[in-house]
Amino acid sequence: MSHIPEFHTIVVRVENKAGVLARIAGLFSRRGFNIESLAVAPTDDDRFSRITIVVDVASTSIDQVVKQLDKLINVLEIRELDPETSVERELMMTTLSAPTPEARREIIDLVQIFDAQVLNVGFDQLMVSLVGSQRRLDDFEALLSRFGIIEIQRTGKIALSELAKVEPTES
Amino acid sequence: MQINGAQAVLKALEHEGVETVFGMPGGAILPVYDPLIESSIRHILVRHEQGAGHMASGYAHATGKPGVAIVTSGPAATNMVTALLDAMMDSIPMVCITGQVALPAIGTDAFQEADTTGITMSATKHNYLVTKVEDIPQVIHDAFHLATTGRPGPVLVDIPKDLVLPDAVFEWYEPTGHDLPGYNPKTEGDPASIAEASKMIMAAKRPVIYSGGGILRSRAADELRTLAEMTDIPVVTTLMNRGGFPDDHELNLGMPGMHGNYTAVMAMQEADLLIALGARFDDRVTGARDKFAPDAKVIHVDIDPAELGKVRFAHVPIAGDAKSIITEMIKEIEKLGGADGQPDRDAWRQTLSGWQEKYPLVYGDHEPGKLLKPQFVIEKLAEACPPDTILCSGVGQHQMWASQYWTFNHPYTWINSGGLGTMGYSIPAAVGAKAGMPDRMVWAVDGDGCFQMTSQELITAAVEHIPVKVAILNNSWLGMVRQWQELFYDERFSETHFGSEIPNYKMWAEAMGCVGFRVDSPEEVVPTIQKANEINDRPVVIDFRTQAEENVYPMVPAGASNSEVLVDPSQRDADSSGETS
Numbered sequence: 001m002s003h004i005p006e007f008h009t010i011v012v013r014v015e016n017k018a019g020v021l022a023r024i025a026g027l028f029s030r031r032g033f034n035i036e037s038l039a040v041a042p043t044d045d046d047r048f049s050r051i052t053i054v055v056d057v058a059s060t061s062i063d064q065v066v067k068q069l070d071k072l073i074n075v076l077e078i079r080e081l082d083p084e085t086s087v088e089r090e091l092m093m094t095t096l097s098a099p100t101p102e103a104r105r106e107i108i109d110l111v112q113i114f115d116a117q118v119l120n121v122g123f124d125q126l127m128v129s130l131v132g133s134q135r136r137l138d139d140f141e142a143l144l145s146r147f148g149i150i151e152i153q154r155t156g157k158i159a160l161s162e163l164a165k166v167e168p169t170e171s
Numbered sequence: 172m173q174i175n176g177a178q179a180v181l182k183a184l185e186h187e188g189v190e191t192v193f194g195m196p197g198g199a200i201l202p203v204y205d206p207l208i209e210s211s212i213r214h215i216l217v218r219h220e221q222g223a224g225h226m227a228s229g230y231a232h233a234t235g236k237p238g239v240a241i242v243t244s245g246p247a248a249t250n251m252v253t254a255l256l257d258a259m260m261d262s263i264p265m266v267c268i269t270g271q272v273a274l275p276a277i278g279t280d281a282f283q284e285a286d287t288t289g290i291t292m293s294a295t296k297h298n299y300l301v302t303k304v305e306d307i308p309q310v311i312h313d314a315f316h317l318a319t320t321g322r323p324g325p326v327l328v329d330i331p332k333d334l335v336l337p338d339a340v341f342e343w344y345e346p347t348g349h350d351l352p353g354y355n356p357k358t359e360g361d362p363a364s365i366a367e368a369s370k371m372i373m374a375a376k377r378p379v380i381y382s383g384g385g386i387l388r389s390r391a392a393d394e395l396r397t398l399a400e401m402t403d404i405p406v407v408t409t410l411m412n413r414g415g416f417p418d419d420h421e422l423n424l425g426m427p428g429m430h431g432n433y434t435a436v437m438a439m440q441e442a443d444l445l446i447a448l449g450a451r452f453d454d455r456v457t458g459a460r461d462k463f464a465p466d467a468k469v470i471h472v473d474i475d476p477a478e479l480g481k482v483r484f485a486h487v488p489i490a491g492d493a494k495s496i497i498t499e500m501i502k503e504i505e506k507l508g509g510a511d512g513q514p515d516r517d518a519w520r521q522t523l524s525g526w527q528e529k530y531p532l533v534y535g536d537h538e539p540g541k542l543l544k545p546q547f548v549i550e551k552l553a554e555a556c557p558p559d560t561i562l563c564s565g566v567g568q569h570q571m572w573a574s575q576y577w578t579f580n581h582p583y584t585w586i587n588s589g590g591l592g593t594m595g596y597s598i599p600a601a602v603g604a605k606a607g608m609p610d611r612m613v614w615a616v617d618g619d620g621c622f623q624m625t626s627q628e629l630i631t632a633a634v635e636h637i638p639v640k641v642a643i644l645n646n647s648w649l650g651m652v653r654q655w656q657e658l659f660y661d662e663r664f665s666e667t668h669f670g671s672e673i674p675n676y677k678m679w680a681e682a683m684g685c686v687g688f689r690v691d692s693p694e695e696v697v698p699t700i701q702k703a704n705e706i707n708d709r710p711v712v713i714d715f716r717t718q719a720e721e722n723v724y725p726m727v728p729a730g731a732s733n734s735e736v737l738v739d740p741s742q743r744d745a746d747s748s749g750e751t752s
């Protein structure tokens with residue numbers, strides 16, 4: 001049976017202590033939860049870190065993922081982000097083969113169209129980066145692939161809730 | 172007051188009310204053992220660290236207080252892993268202190284270094300590696316809080332040696348609160364859900380209370396009884412809740428599950444409402460999950476929200492402490508008219524009593540020239556002991572017979588390894604229980620296989636004057652495995668025969684400072700138990716020679732539906748294959 005993944009994004013606020021990431025990774029592996037990507041960094045308050053996890057919930061219930069995470073003593077808060085109402089970003093860096101002036105020009109055209117950046121230039125290679133939604137990064141990656149991707153690194157996505165567009169009315 | 176880290180560890184334990192600890196010293200923890208000489212804490216020196224862990228667990232089971240073990244680094248910490256996971260699976264409050272190599276040596280593969288927090292991460296509710304001496308009081312205070320609140324469990328505190336050396340001093344303080352911003356277990360149940368559950372209970376035609384170990388952890392046996400009596404709803408008591416509802420109560424259907432009473436198994440299977448109180452739908456209870464209790468709606472009460480809906484969908488999930496939730500439920504049901512407001516459940520009652528009559532627990536009579544019936548031994552033992560006797564068990568056939576044939580009428584009289592099924596649990600658990608409850612009679616029912624795993628703790632018991640009693644149901648086999656091979660592997664007995672000549676258990680017991688008996692015939696059973704019960708100055712071991720061919724019934728084969736429960740061969744219809752439906 002082929003596995004059709006179903007991704008959910010959860011944002012976890014944790015205590016910024018040694019071993020917390022190992023606890024989360026250990027929990028996911030022993031409960032058979034699948035991590036698609038994971039991004040972690042301290043928050044404005046350096047006692048806490050924020051972890052954005054993209055989980056494949058095709059074969060496990062998101063409810064169990066959230067409840068099991070919540071049992072970890074160092075976890076303070078878990079939020080599931082709805083893709084409809086959240087703003088997501090991911091960073092990609094890639095080194096491309098660009099041995100000819102034509103190849104360089106075409107790559108630079110794509111960089112301009114996508115609002116990406118050239119980070120470094122070699123005699124036969126270019127290093128570019130793009131920040132955007134996962135979907136946009138996927139498209140950019142697909143278009144670049146014919147030039148020959150030497151190396152590529154994506155960060156996994158981070159996300160925040162969308163902001164309210166109207167002031168809530170008093171009730 | 173300036174004190175050093177070692178003194179702080181003991182002071183912190185004393186501060187938590189610890190009276191007894193189980194452990195063994197070694198390099199990294201040595202500094203903590205030095206001030207122990209002056210401490211009020213009783214230290215019980217074990218023969219193997221796993222024993223210390225199970226003793227702490229038995230102590231916690233029997234007393235309700237957290238059990239404490241102290242061991243050194245490396246191999247001692249890894250010896251503790253089984254006991255930690257055992258306590259984790261059965262939600263036993265335990266605190267384990269391990270020594271660790273000095274901070275600068277961590278990560279260098281130093282002598283007796285083990286990544287203890289890494290290794291025990293999934294075997295503990297939480298664990299700590301202490302990195303500053305002044306953190307010791309706070310961490311130990313938090314560890315006890317975590318171990319004993321919410322869903323109880325084992326907590327490990329790993330302390331590097333340089334933090335407990337005499338020159339590692341700091342200003343002692345008594346922690347005022349907890350440093351646990353991510354931990355706030357919910358104990359009160361949601362009132363709307365409790366009201367809804369109560370309405371469902373009042374409307375059910377075939378309800379069953381499915382009571383689990385959470386009843387004992389939450390000390391809710393009285394509340395459970397009130398609820399059952401006021402609604403006249405039958406109760407099944409899981410392996411972890413034997414004693415949490417009296418066996419001689421007419422509403423008690425006994426133990427459900429793989430080796431449960433026929434009536435308990437079938438009552439759950441045919442119920443229209445399961446009221447799960449502190450139980451977790453373990454696979455040994457449900458059998459094949461997709462065929463379990465097909466018509467039942469589920470009310471599920473558990474302190475751990477992650478249990479709700481984990482295995483079985485709950486129509487009314489209620490997270491919180493069983494005692495408080497049952498109390499609220501009782502009030503709610505009273506408001507709804509109590510027993511009078513319920514439908515007529517005569518048909519259900521008749522179905523149940525019909526099953527009870529047709530399929531009681533049975534075993535055959537003694538066969539002349541053959542060895543003892545193990546069930547007979549347990550029955551006689553139960554009759555000869557005071558009703559508040561604490562019974563501990565190992566894992567295997569003897570465990571199931573002990574659960575089936577002992578009559579548990581008091582909470583906290585049954586101590587066994589349910590979730591992990593740890594062979595060798597009984598003797599150390601019994602030592603721990605007796606250390607905590609010295610005035611109670613404590614028996615361990617053990618298999619010969621289990622006995623050979625942890626019996627060295629009888630030396631601990633003899634030396635420390637902890638007179639536990641051990642009944643070995645010695646069938647000369649790894650009996651439970653033998654049973655599976657007989658039934659499911661075509662009687663191909665691969666590596667399960669232990670032999671009946673070696674060891675000589677009577678001599679072994681005597682060598683360990685215990686009194687040893689051997690019993691071969693049914694006439695000797697009661698007199699020997701009586702002799703054992705009169706001995707109070709030493710541990711006693713009775714080697715009961717039991718019949719190897721005896722199997723545990725009823726039995727739901729692994730992976731089968733509970734409806735396919737196999738009853739005792741003598742109860743099977745001549746024309747059926749042994750299944751009752």
Ligand SMILES: Cc1ncc(C[n+]2csc(CCOP(=O)(O)OP(=O)(O)O)c2C)c(N)n1
Nearest residue numbers: 567568569592594618619620621649650651
């Ligand atoms: C530590 C451990 N190892 C192996 C097992 C698998 N196992 C379960 S029951 C059993 C046999 C137990 O034999 P014994 O103690 O003689 O008890 P009996 O079943 O004969 O009553 C075994 C090997 C286990 N549960 N625990």
